[in-house]
Amino acid sequence: MDEKDKFKLIHKSMFNLEENQNSEINEDIIKRTYYMLKKIRSVEERIAEEYPYNEIRCPTHLSIGQEGVPAAISTLVNDHDYFVSTHRGHAHYLAKGGDLNKMIAEIYGKTTGCAGGKGGSMHLIDKQKGFMGTSAIVGNSIPLGVGLALSNKLKKKNSISCIFIGDGAIEEGVFYESLNFAVLKNLPVVFICENNLYSVYSPLSVRQPEGRSINLLAKAIGANVAHADGNNVLESRKVLKEIITKIKTCESGPWFIEFDTYRWREHCGYQFDNHLGYRDENEYLAWKKRDPLELFKKNNQVLIDYGKIDKFIESEIEEAFRKSKTDPFPEKSEAYQKLYAE
Amino acid sequence: MDEKDKFKLIHKSMFNLEENQNSEINEDIIKRTYYMLKKIRSVEERIAEEYPYNEIRCPTHLSIGQEGVPAAISTLVNDHDYFVSTHRGHAHYLAKGGDLNKMIAEIYGKTTGCAGGKGGSMHLIDKQKGFMGTSAIVGNSIPLGVGLALSNKLKKKNSISCIFIGDGAIEEGVFYESLNFAVLKNLPVVFICENNLYSVYSPLSVRQPEGRSINLLAKAIGANVAHADGNNVLESRKVLKEIITKIKTCESGPWFIEFDTYRWREHCGYQFDNHLGYRDENEYLAWKKRDPLELFKKNNQVLIDYGKIDKFIESEIEEAFRKSKTDPFPEKSEAYQKLYAE
Amino acid sequence: MKNITFANSINEAIKVAMSIDKNVICYGLGATDPKGIFGTTVGLEEKFGSERVFDMPTSENAMTGVAIGASISGMKTIMTHQRLDFFLLAMDQIVNSAAKMHYMFNGELNVPLTVRLILGRGWGQGPTHSQNLQSWFAHIPGLKVVMPSSAEDAKGLLLSSIFDPNPVIFLEHRWLHNSSSEVPDGDYRIPLGKAKKIKEGNDFTIVSMSYLTAEALIAAKYLKQFGIEVDLIDLRSIKPLDIDTIVSSLSKTGRILVLDTGASTCSVASDIISKLSTKCFSYFKDSPCILTMPDIPEPTSFELTKGFYIRAADIANEILQKLKIENANPYKDIPEPDPHDIPGEWFKGPF
Amino acid sequence: MKNITFANSINEAIKVAMSIDKNVICYGLGATDPKGIFGTTVGLEEKFGSERVFDMPTSENAMTGVAIGASISGMKTIMTHQRLDFFLLAMDQIVNSAAKMHYMFNGELNVPLTVRLILGRGWGQGPTHSQNLQSWFAHIPGLKVVMPSSAEDAKGLLLSSIFDPNPVIFLEHRWLHNSSSEVPDGDYRIPLGKAKKIKEGNDFTIVSMSYLTAEALIAAKYLKQFGIEVDLIDLRSIKPLDIDTIVSSLSKTGRILVLDTGASTCSVASDIISKLSTKCFSYFKDSPCILTMPDIPEPTSFELTKGFYIRAADIANEILQKLKIENANPYKDIPEPDPHDIPGEWFKGPF
Ligand SMILES: Cc1ncc(C[n+]2csc(CCOP(=O)(O)OP(=O)(O)O)c2C)c(N)n1
C-alpha cells in the first residue's frame, strides 16, 4: 500500500468511533489529529489565497488560528453524532468528515456544492456525516442542536449533539433558553464555545460584563462545565473525550466547554486587519506564538512524518479547488426549485 | 384634622422619598406600609367579588397573597423612580402611587381609566407617578426597565428603575440579555422577581432545572443579588432599602432580588383553583399561614389602630368602584384614535 | 363520523397522528396542564407518555428551534402557543431556520413542523392578545399557512399539516373552539392548498377564512332574501393559496369580496385582490372589495370593541351596496349580538 | 449643499440630530468599530462621547426593548442593524411594545425610536442576509416605515424619522450606500408620508422604492426612445403611504406598475394594487401590474442570482408588453451588468 492510500485509509477510518473511543493517545490518533489540524489550516489558507480573485463571491469566515478544537474532536465522534455550527463553520464541517470537494464547490457556488450553491460558505451541510448545517444568524443553530439531542434521546440513540458557538453567541437569549431546556431534559448535548475574544471588531469588554466567566455562567444555568486551552489540541481532546464518554455512558446531561482560542485574520474575509486598530498587534502576536498547529508539532515531534501527511493534504486540496473551479454552476432555473419538500 | 384627612395625608406623602429615605422603621412607615398592604389586598378582593358579574371583561391577574413586596417598596421610591411590571401588575401600580380610581376604571374599560379603556387590567400606566406601564407578554417589559435606567443614567438623574417579574419570565431570553446589558453598563436598576413557584398551572419543575437558584443565576450573569422572604414585609423592606440606597448613593449597578411568595387564587381570574390538582392543597395552606398581611399585623401589634386604616381603605375602594361603574365608556370612535403620536 | 367540537377535533387529530407515527411529539406551554390548551391537548400525556407530550419553559424562541432540530432528524413536532402574539418571540427561528432550510440546503433537510397558534379576540384580549398575523407568515417563502373554519376541517387539515414535510403555521381561531360539526373518524386528511366551496351562487364571490366563514354564512343566508346567491369560498390554506378556485368563481360572478381577520395593509385579502387585478382583470364586472380589521390594534374596553369586528352585517352591507340594493338594512336586520365580545355563553373570561 | 454619498448623508443626519438634541443616542453592533456600519456611524463616538454612541452585545431583542425604554423617558434612540435579518429576533419588542404603546396607553407614552435596518443583496448574501420585509412592518399598526432612494432623501428622511414621536423603521438598501447626490446642509428634513415625483409623464405610472428607483430611472430613460413618458413616483415612506399621489398619477395615466424589493405574496406592491383596485377601479385603462422578488429565498451562488433581481430591463419589458410595443428588446438593450451581483466596483465582498 503506498503512502497515499494509507492516508486515505486514515481519512476513511477517522470517524469510526467504536474503534477509537477507548484508546489512549497513540500514533494513529496523533496522525489523524494532525491530519485534520493541518487540513483545516491548509484549506482555509488556500481559500484566503483564492478569495482576491473574486471567484468566491459570498461572505466567508475563516478558522485560521482556531483549528485546535475541531481537530481535537474529529477523532471522537461518529456519523451518528450530530454537529451544528455557525458562520465560521468550515473547520467543524471538515472535522465531522464533511466532504472537502463539496465544501469548496459550495463556496464557489457550484452545483456540486453540498447545498447546490444555494447556501454558500455560511450554509454547509452533510447529513450523511451527521453535520446538520450551519447558520448565518448568530445563535440561531443552538436550539437546533438541542432539538437534535432531544430527538436522539427520544429515539434512545447513544449519540451526542455538538453545538459550536462563539463568545458572541453567548449574548443571544436563545443560548440561555436553549441551555436551560437542555439541562431541564438532561439531554445528550455538548455546547462547544470557541472564545476568540471578539465578535467582528468588538472585544468582549463592550459586550459582556468585566470579569464574566462564560463557563461559570453556563454552570449557573445548570450545565456541567469545563474550560480548556483550545490551542492545545491534545488537552482539548482529553477534555472532550472525557465529556463525550460521560454523556454517552452515564447520561450525564448537557456539558458546556469553553475553549480559549484566537482568530488570526479578519472576521469575514481573507485579510489580516490588525492595522484597523480594533485589537492590539501584540495580542495577536502572543496568540500566534501559541499556534495550535506548531504547538502540536512541537509536542509530538518524533512520532510521525508530517511531511507525508502534508503532501497528501495538498493533493486533496489541489483536487478540490481544481474540481470546484471547473465544476458547472447550477442552472439558473435551480434558483426557483426546492422551496418546499414534496 | 379628622382621621380621614390624616390618612389622606399619609397617602399623599407616601411617595416623598427625601423625607423617608433615611428614617428607620417608625410608626409612620408601619402605618403607610400597612395601608398599602391592606389596600392591595382589599382592592384585589373586591375585584374578585365583582368579576363574576361580567362587567369586568378582560383578563385579570390578582396579586392576593403577593402583597408583601409591593407594600415593602412603596415607602422607598419617589415619583422620579420608574416601575415597569407585568400582567400581574395591580399591586405594583398601587405601590407606586398609581391612582386607584383610574386603575379600577381601566379594568372596567371606562374612559376615565388610566389607559382610557384601551389597555385593561394588563396595561396599567401612570406616567406622572413614574409607573411606566405593564405588559401582557411575559418578559416584555424587562428591557424597557433597563432602557429607563439607561435614560436615568445618561440624564444623570439620581433615580432608579424597578422591574417586576415572575419566576416564569426568568425563562425568557430577553431577561438574560437585559440583565447582561444592565450589568455591562452598570445601570441603576433593580430586578424584583416575585417567585410564586408557578407560571399559570406549570410548576418550576417542568420549566427550570432541579436545584436552580434564580438569584444565583442572576449573580452569574453579573448582578448583585439578594434573596428574601417576600411574605415578610419588613424584612423585604429592609433588603430593598439597603439596595436602593446602594444604587442611589454608591452607583452599585444592577441588583436582582428574588422574593419567595405565593399566589392564592387562580393564575388569571378570581376563583380558587386548587381542586384542579396542579398544585397541592397543603402547599397552598402552608403559604396561606404565612399570609403577608397577617404576619405583618402579628409582628406590629401594639403600634397602630388598623381598624381606622381599614375603614379609610374601604371608603377609597367603595368610591373607586362606584365611580368606575358609573363612569362613561369611551366613545366608540375612540377605538380609532391615538394610533400615532403627533 | 361523529359530532364533536373544533377543540375536540384538534385533540383527536393529534391522537390519531401520535398513534400512527411514534415520531410525532407534541409540546407547548400548558400542553399537560389541567386545562390542556383549551382542551385541545387533554389526555395526550396520559396516552402517549411524558417523553412525547410535555409542558415547556416560557422560551418561545428556543423551543421553536428545538422543534426544528427535532424535526430535521425525523421527528414530527407539534408545538402550540395559546396566543399567536407570544410567537413573535420566535420569528428568527421560524423565518431564518424553518422556512429556509429545505431550500437553502438544497433539499438535504426538511422540517416537518406544525406550529399551532391560537388567535384571540373578545373578552378584552386587547392589543397584544388578539393579533392575526397570517399575512406575515404568507409573506415568507417556505412556510405553509392553514386556517380551518370548522371542526371537520380542523381535523383534516391538522393531520395533513402534521404529516406535511414542511413547516406549517396552523392558526386556530378561539371563537371556533366550541363550534361543532360531523367529523370523520380515524386518519382523515384534507389536502393543503385547496380551498373549499361552501356555497354555490352566481351573483357574488365571497372569499373567507377561519371564523369569518361563520359570519359569511349568516350574511349569505340573509342576502338570499334579496335574491342574491353568493359563491362562498373558504380558503382553508392561506399558503399555498388556491387562486384557481377563486379565479374560476370570479369568472362566473364578476364580483368579489375578500374577508380577512387581520389588519388591512399588506393583508392576505389585499394580496388576493392584487393577484386577481393583475392576472384576470377582465373578469371584474365591478371593482373588487375587501373587509379586514382596521389598521389599528384591538382595544380592550367592551365598548370600544363594539362594532370593531367584522361581522355578518358588514359583509351583507358591503355586497348590498355593491349591488346597489337600497331597500335593505342589514345592520338592523342582523344586529350585533349582545354581548358582542363572546361567541357564545360557553366563552367566559377571564382568559 | 454638497455632493456626498448616501452613507455620508446618513452619517451627517445623525450628527445633526445629535448636535441639536442632546437626548439623541445612537447604538448598534459595530456602531463604534473602525468600519462604523458601512461608514454611517464613523466619528460619532469621538464627537458625542461613548455614553451616547456605543457598540452593544449581540442581543437584538433586549437592545430593542432598551431603546424603547429609553425612548419613552425622553431619549430619541437610533438603533442600527447591519442586516434586517438579524432584527427578526426583536419582533416581540417592536410589535408588542413599540408599535402598540402610544395607542394601548391612550397617548400617555410615545416611542421616538428609529431603527435603521440595512437590506443586503448581492455578493452571495444568500437566504438569511437579504430579506426585504417592509411589508411586515407596514402590516403592523403603529409603525412608520421609510425607504429612501437617494443621498438627499436619506438625510432628510432620517432627520424626520429621528424627530418623529413614533417608532420608525428606516430601511437602507446597501446598494445605495455609495450613490451620491447634492445634499442640503444642516437640519434638512423631508416630511414622512409624502411620496416624491421623480419624473413626470402621461403614459404609465411607475411606483418605486429604495434601490429600485435607480433601476426605474434607467428604464424610464430607455422607454423614452419609444415615445413612452412615465410618471415615476418614489414612495419614500411605505407607511404612512401617500396613496393620493399614486391615485392622482393613475387618474392621469390609467396604467400602473408597482415595484417592490420584497417577496411577492402580501407585499407592499400587492397592497397598493389592492387599494387602487378597490378605491379607484375606474381609473384603470388596463390591468395593473407589479414587479417584486419571487416567493423564493435569495440563493447564494453567483450564477443563481443572475437574472434573479428586478432590474431596468424587467421594468422596461413589463411596460413595453403592457403597451404592446413589439419592436423592442430591452433585455438586449439593457443587459444585466457583469458582474451582476455588485452595484459597482466599490462594493466588494466579503461582507
Ligand atoms: C443575530 C445576528 N446578529 C448579528 C450578526 C452579525 N454577525 C455575524 S458573525 C458575528 C460575530 C459573532 O461573534 P462570535 O459568536 O464570537 O463568533 P466568531 O465570529 O468570533 O467566531 C456577528 C455579530 C449576525 N450574523 N446575526
Ligand SMILES: Cc1ncc(C[n+]2csc(CCOP(=O)(O)OP(=O)(O)O)c2C)c(N)n1
Ligand atoms: C411570551 C409569553 N408567553 C406566554 C404567555 C402566557 N402567560 C401569561 S402569564 C404567564 C405566567 C408567567 O409566569 P410568571 O412570570 O411566574 O408570573 P406569575 O403569573 O406567576 O405572576 C404566562 C406563561 C405570555 N403572556 N407571554
Ligand SMILES: [Mg+2]
Ligand atoms: Mg468570537
Ligand SMILES: [Mg+2]
Ligand atoms: Mg410565577
